[in-house]
Amino acid sequence: MAIDAHEIRNWLEAECPVEMRAATRGDEDVCWGGRRWAFQSPAQKLWFERCLARGFTVPTWPREYGGAGLSRDEADVLYAEMRRIGARPPLTSFGISMLGPALLAFGTPAQKAEHLPRIALGQIRWCQGYSEPGAGSDLASLATRAEDKGDHFLVNGQKIWTSYADKADWIFCLVRTNRDAKKQLGISFVLIDMATPGVSTRPIVLISGKSPFCETFFDDVAVPKGNLVGKLDRGWDVAKYLLTHEREMIAGGGSNLFDSHALDKAAAQVRPKDPILRAKIAEAAVDTYAFDATRRRYSDEVARGGELGARSALLKYDGAELNKRRHELAMSLAGADGLYFDGNREPGVAEGWLRSKGNSIEGGTSEVMLDIVAKRLLDLPAD
Amino acid sequence: MLTLDEDQTLLMDSARAGVAQASPVSEYRRLREPQGEGFSRRFWATCGEMGWSGVLVDEAHGGSGFGVLGAGLLAREMARTLTLSPFLSTAVLAAAALGAGGSPAQRQEWLPRIAAAEAIVAFAHEDTPGGWPTMAHLESPDFRLEGEKSFVLDGHVADALIVSARTDNGPYLVLVDPKANGVSRQTRILVDGRRVATYRFEGVEVDEFAFLPGGALALERTLDVARAVLAASACGVAEEAFRRTLEYLKERRQFDRRIGSFQALQHRAGLAHIAVENAWSATLVALQALDSGANSAAFDVAVAKSKASRAAQEVTAECLQMHGGVGMTDAFDVGLYLKRARVDATLFGDAAFHADRVATMLGY
Known part of the structure; x- marks a missing residue:
């Protein structure tokens, strides 16, 4: 099936509501879906439903799971047309x-049939349970345990930095199923319904004043054996695969909704008189365009049959560091006005700046990313 | 697609092998010495045989027509071994200027000789700071050229010059015979051993057929092609210096372990790798944009030259540091890459110059 750019363009022109062609200002503009989801505007609902009808909520997924079955190249045509009109x-x-990508790669037919359509339809909102208070950068030392009770696992422990756990319906989790094996080899990947008795969450207030993250507690939670993804004790393979996707997303600035060219647009409006600030913004622009080019190049190489592999760590490092740098400059550009934090002002600059500090911590710290670049990409020795 | 196609990959691979064989770093060490011409006529002849000197020349004029991306790939490979040759002056600058702005007669006269590596044509653009700006004014029936130009690559051996000059009708490129009356020159040696000339034009007679009809557009196109190809060259310098440094980090032992195992050096090596990756990506975008005639080409070139210049300077400096004391010696090659990087970074606008252009084009 070939996709017709002309047809897509006409369809978008006709079907994408004007309100959905403006940049998202923050979380309040994002359509997340889920059991408790309420659309934030009629336009958001309309746009969601129209896309759903064509499989465009997950364009590259197979049709049987609610996708449009597009190839990567075909999806690129769609995304390019969406970007052209600024469609959300x-x-x-x-x-x-x-x-989704992890289930497509590792899930059983039954797991795919159960979970993928509900993701595509926006019926279930997922969160990720990886980090623990004692397992941050050293994730493989995680201690949340799942005991084999015959027909189910009994899960006990605590996760932290669980994004939107208080709003999520299900969680995909790394749990320890074997305490005798080497630490990476005793971990399994399980899916848990947040409505199961014994699951509770507590939001964490960040320096930005917002609470996108939670602590998540498991107290004698019974999880059916059928919710194990991949092989028992081999959940680390699934997690690594999935981390690649997370790092790509963070590299794209996707985690905090910051347009990587917003700084340039702001600078063009304000026209900084300070030549030193202008020079720093210009250098950040050069680095941003160069980084965008690297992302495109890697993506094109993957499309031609290569593999991204450990290069996701490079993208994650650079994307996160660049985003932090741009947010620092956006604060400098705003000057003293950027300091107001009392609700009587345009939202965004200070919150975005504070939020960006997490970019080089979440999904693997910058220091861990550089370790991966050095060892996996440059083949530097361990001793 | 930001990838190379089969022909481009083949060109790159054959250039890498050919350059390593015909122009190794030992050859650079011989050619940089102050006696001699500062480049190898034999290697230049090889460029003719391989179709490299005709990379920007169309097939109708005897070229191989690989385009700007092809020129960038060749410059990058030649940079890996610090090759000294008239490739940039003649195969890139002169061929781009004639191709973009030359009359049919001018192209017929020079392009086949460039493609065959039978002529060296230098491009004189940089006005000497504090000197006379170069002007061509009409003194009927001919024009007279006055002024001074610096940093004329291979100007010391040029068979012809293409000179940028201001006229009453805006900037023009004009073909000048370096042996004409009123033309004088002085040869200078740059920090990387490269030869350039400073030219002085005093009442040099030029007739109307010496002007390239392409005017200011041809000048801009030529500068952008040169900038993008220099960015590619800077990438080659940085990549090769870094590749050699990685080998050193894996061999050199201190404190009973290989120094490449120290996290302080691993992270710095990681940052250097990211810098060269981004520099090449930006350069590839610019080279492709110049070939496809994209509207964004001038912007893409400014990004690429700024990024590649800064990356090459920073990465080669890091490479020297990671070599420790031997990095400061002339016997080790890493210092040669540092010097070459600085020259590639500075010619035709350095990192700051092009970052300033980027900001201006973005509206601030």
Whole structure:
């Protein structure tokens, strides 16, 4: 099936509501879906439903799971046309960006049939349970345990930095199923319904004043054996695969909705008189365009049969560091006005700046990313 | 697609092998010495045989027509071994200027000789700071050229010059015979051993057929092609210096372990790798944009030259540091790459110059 750019363009012109062609200002503009989801505007609902009818909430997924069955090249045509009019994604979720690709690669037919359509339809909102208080950068030391109770696992432990756990319906989790094996080899990947008795969450207030992350507690939670993804004790393979997708997403600035060219647009409006600030913004622009080119190049190489592999760590490092740098400059550009934090002002600059500090921590710290670049891409020795 | 097709990959691979064989770093060490011409006529002849000197010349004029991306790939490979040759002056600058702005007669006269590596044509653009700006004014029936130009690559051996000059009708490129009355020159040696000439034009007679009809557009196109190809060259310098440094990090032992195992060096190596990756990506975008005639080409070139210049300077400096004391010696090659990077970074606008253009084009 070939996709027709002309047809897509006409369809978007006719079907994408004008309100859905403006940049998202923040979380309040994002369509997340889920059991408790309420659309934030009629236009958001309309746009979601129209995309859903064509499989465009997950364009590259097979039709049987609610996708449009597009190839990567065909999806690129769609995305390019969407970018052309500034169309928002009809549906955003960790089910689409993270769990879905992992299930497509590792899930059983039954798991795919159960979970993928509900992600595509926006019926279930997922969150990710990886980090723990004692397992941050050293994720493989995680201690949340799942005991084999015959027909089910009994899960006990605590996760932290669980994005939107208080709003999510299901969680995909790394749990320890074997305490005798080497630490990476005793971990399994399980899916848990957040409505199961014994699951509770507590939001964490960040320096930005917002609470996108939670602590998640598991207290004698019974999980059916059928919710194990991949092989028992081999969940690390699934997690690594999935982390690649998370790092790509963070590299794209996708985690905090910051347009990587917003700084240039702001600078063109303000026209900084300070030549030193102008020079720093210009250098950040050069680095941003060069980084965008690297992302495109890697993506094109993958499309021609290569593999992204450990290069996702390079993208994650650079994307996160660049985003932090741009947010620092956006604050400098705003000057003293950027300091107001009392609700009586345009939202965004200070919150975005504070939020960006997490970019080089979440999904693997910048220091861990550089370790991966050095060891996996440059083949530097361990001793 | 930001990837190379089969022909481009073949060109790159054959250039890498050919350059390594015909123009190794040992050859650079011989040619940089102050006696001699500062380049190898034999290697230049090889460029003719391989179709490299005709990379920007169309097939009708005897060229191989690989385009700007092809020129960038060749410059990048030649840079890996610090090759000294008239490739940039003649195969890139002169061929681009004639191709973009030359009359049929001018192209017929020079392009086949460039493609065959039978002529060296230098491009004189940089007005000497504080000197006379180069002007061509009409003194009927001919024009007279006055002024000074610096950093004329291979100007010391040029068979012809293409000179940028201001006229009453805006900037023009004009073909000048370096042996004409009123033309004088002085040869200078740059920090990387490259030869350039400073030219002085005093009442040099030029007739109307010496002007390239392409005018200011041809000048802009030529500068952008040169900038993008220099960015590619800077990428080659940085990549090769870094490749050699990685080998050193894996061999050199201190404190009973290989120094490449120290996290302080691993992270710095990681940053250098990211810099060269981004520099090449930006350069590839610019080279492709010049070939496809994209509207964004001038912007893409400014990004590429700024990024590649900064990356080459920073990465080669890091490479020297990671070599420790031997990096400061002339016997080790890493210092040669540092010097070459600085020259590629500075010619035709350095990182700051092009970042300033980027900001202006973005509206601030």
